[in-house]
Each structure stands twice: as C-alpha cells, then as structure tokens.
Amino acid sequence: MKAKYAVYTCVLLLFGLAVVPRASAQIDQFQYFGSEISMDYLDNITIGAATSSLNAQALSFRFTALEIGSIQSVAGYLITNPDAGDPPKPPCEYACGTGGTLVVQLMEDDGTPSHHPKDPTQTAPLGTASLANAAGANVFYSFEFSPAIPVTANTIYHLVWTNPTGSGSSGNGSGGSGNFVSVETLYTTNAQPTPAISTDQLSALELPTGSGVTWASGWIELSPDVHNGASYMPIVNFVYSTPSGATQGLGYIQVGSATNVGGSDAIREVMTMPSNNVTVSGVNVRFALSTGTGELHAHLEDGSGNTIDDCYIASSSFGSGSNYASCNFTSSHTLLANQTYHIDFEADSGTVYQALPMENGEKANPPGYGAGAVFPYGHAEYETSGTWIVLDPTGMCSAGCWDWQFYFNVT
Numbered sequence: 001m002k003a004k005y006a007v008y009t010c011v012l013l014l015f016g017l018a019v020v021p022r023a024s025a026q027i028d029q030f031q032y033f034g035s036e037i038s039m040d041y042l043d044n045i046t047i048g049a050a051t052s053s054l055n056a057q058a059l060s061f062r063f064t065a066l067e068i069g070s071i072q073s074v075a076g077y078l079i080t081n082p083d084a085g086d087p088p089k090p091p092c093e094y095a096c097g098t099g100g101t102l103v104v105q106l107m108e109d110d111g112t113p114s115h116h117p118k119d120p121t122q123t124a125p126l127g128t129a130s131l132a133n134a135a136g137a138n139v140f141y142s143f144e145f146s147p148a149i150p151v152t153a154n155t156i157y158h159l160v161w162t163n164p165t166g167s168g169s170s171g172n173g174s175g176g177s178g179n180f181v182s183v184e185t186l187y188t189t190n191a192q193p194t195p196a197i198s199t200d201q202l203s204a205l206e207l208p209t210g211s212g213v214t215w216a217s218g219w220i221e222l223s224p225d226v227h228n229g230a231s232y233m234p235i236v237n238f239v240y241s242t243p244s245g246a247t248q249g250l251g252y253i254q255v256g257s258a259t260n261v262g263g264s265d266a267i268r269e270v271m272t273m274p275s276n277n278v279t280v281s282g283v284n285v286r287f288a289l290s291t292g293t294g295e296l297h298a299h300l301e302d303g304s305g306n307t308i309d310d311c312y313i314a315s316s317s318f319g320s321g322s323n324y325a326s327c328n329f330t331s332s333h334t335l336l337a338n339q340t341y342h343i344d345f346e347a348d349s350g351t352v353y354q355a356l357p358m359e360n361g362e363k364a365n366p367p368g369y370g371a372g373a374v375f376p377y378g379h380a381e382y383e384t385s386g387t388w389i390v391l392d393p394t395g396m397c398s399a400g401c402w403d404w405q406f407y408f409n410v411t
Helices: 025-030
Strands: 032-034 041-047 056-064 069-075 102-108 127-131 142-151 156-162 167-169 177-179 181-188 202-208 231-234 236-242 247-250 252-255 259-261 265-272 278-291 296-302 307-313 323-335 340-346 352-355 358-360 378-384 387-390 406-410
Touching (some): 056 236, 069 102, 069 127, 127 142, 142 236, 259 265, 307 323
Antiparallel strands (some): 069 142, 102 127, 236 247, 278 323, 278 352, 296 307
16 A cells, blocks of 8 residues: 655654765756655555555556666665554554565666566566565665676666565555555655656666566556646665765655745755756756745745846745746856855745755765755755755754755756
C-alpha cells in the first residue's frame, strides 16, 4: 500500500558521503538554476508485500547518466522500521519482520519508446547490490557496487529495486504481516510532474504485484501515476568513482508546512553563486493561491537588498492547488560567480499565497546526499513584520537546510 504523510518532526541522516560538489550541477543536469522540484508529501512504495496492486514486485528509478564514468554506489530513502509512521501507524504498515532482502540492480534501458528496463532473464544486469534482513537498517543505506559500473553520459538506465525474499501484506490502517520494507518517493498531488525534468532524465516506474503481471507488459509509469493521476519522483543519490566524487539524482528528503506570502509575510531564496557566472532571464515558482486575486511579485536583489529587476505573475496562472507559474524579467541578468543574491516573493495585503519548503539532503545534519542531487547554492528564508528569518522547521539546521520550490530560466 502507499500511504502519504506530510511532515516529519525530525529526520536524521545516518551516513555521510565524501563528495566533490559539481560547480554547475543543476545547470548541467536540467538547463535551469534552482531546486526545480514539485513536492507535496513523502510517499512510500512497498517492496516485497504481495496483496495489493499498489505494492511493487519491482520499482524502477529511470535516469539519464550525466557523466562518462563509473557509478560506485547508490542510496535511496528507505522505511525499514516496522513501527514507522507519522502520525503513529500500526506495526507493519510500511515495513515488517526481517524486511526481506532488498536488491538493487543497475539495468540497461530496453530502447523502446516506453523506456522500460530490460528483462533480467534475457539480459544480465550491469551490476547488483543487496541488503539482507533489511528491517532496522539505515534509512539512507548506501548500496555499493563492486566493481563500479561503467556508464555513458546521456544514456538512459534503470535502478531497479526488488525483494526476492519478501512476503506477506502491508497494512491498510490496521497493520500487516510478513517481511518487507518500503522505498520513499516525492509525491505531488496534482499530477504535475516536475516541469523542468523530463521523464527520461529522472522518473519512477512500478511493476505491480498480482497474477498475470509480466516484466514485458506490466510496467506502470508513476511520473505521473496512472493509478490516481498524482506524480511520484525518485529520491536517490548516485555516486561516481570516476569522475571522483561526482553525484547526481534527487536529494530532497521531506517537505515542511505551508508558509504564507502576502502583506507583511514574504519568502526568499538566498543564493551564493557557484564559481561560474549564471545569466537568468526569468523565474518559475510553485505556489497555491489561498485567498484574494492579487499578483505575486518576484523581486531579484543583490546581497545587500538592492533591486536588480522585478516581474509579476497573475494569480490565475497558478490554477487550482499548488502549481508552477513564471514571469520574465525586463532583461537578462548575469549573476556573478561567488556573489550573493536574493529572489523574493511578495504579495499585497488581501491576497495570500502558500509555499511549501523542502529539506535539502546534502545540507541536512549530518550531510548525506551529494551536491549533484540538490540545489546546493541557496537556502530558504521567510519574512514576518520586516524581519528575515532562516527557515529551520526541525530546529536542526540554523544555517539553512531548506529550499523553496523554484528555478530560474538560464540563457
């Protein structure tokens, strides 16, 4: 079963990776500059339980390699505690028993327009790693490939999760039984896949449980999901041995409570630029309109708060629920290397927008995911009654471990 929950009060990263940040990871990856993510909740996909068509006998994280090199390890975001849940759930809701044996395999794409993983009974996986007795394991467990797996840049691959010794049924509000664990994903309720990221670059597919489901014909797209029209995106961190320490993936690990924008309340992303200049022509941001009809004001500033440019987004552009909308600056602007800038979002009194922050898994305490899996150059702040405050809903990262859902158009 898949069960949604919005905010953890605390997330501990239990392992660290020695990584070398890529100076322009987000620009190289998706041709934008920002977090680029749509996220409403975390949502789990159970691997190994077998009673519901919404549980997976296999889960694929489809991705396009960004490097010519070798992938050394991979980490997802697991639920391995049989008592896990927020709010508290019955035992065996998301994980149960021994957890089974969680297996990850790097596989080639089948080359069809559907871009499914090749059948492992016909083509051997490129590499395999496993975790026996997965219950109670580190939620950010690092699966190591030995030897590291060579990949080719701009080629589609699949990271496929299975649990060959899994068994039993996941809970449906009353607990479950057997041996299984769950893999977390980012969940978006309104079926808008992350707009800056194509499904070939990063997405999720599910091979459901149930009789008659075959590898050749059973795969279901989850980005967006044909079950319910929502969208699921992988939470994953790939680490390369060559180039040494390079990373890619998607490393946002939880979502915070909605923050209001309107009147004296505003939000901003404070950015210290990488070691290269970035020229931006406009901004995209994800909000939900709560009340009123006033425009959203996007305000580009330097690090001292001096105005560089402004643009405005009509309230109707956001539609129903949380959606991305955009505006263009009056001209393009070059944000200089190593300098600090702000992008503020404001609205007049009488209109209220709501924004959802996301926790950055590279900056969380202690760090886990690599800089290539997140937007590593900024942090979220909010303004109330004229005072700007670093967003820190867990109380664990006063230096700024959270980002807003936004990105610049880069020229």
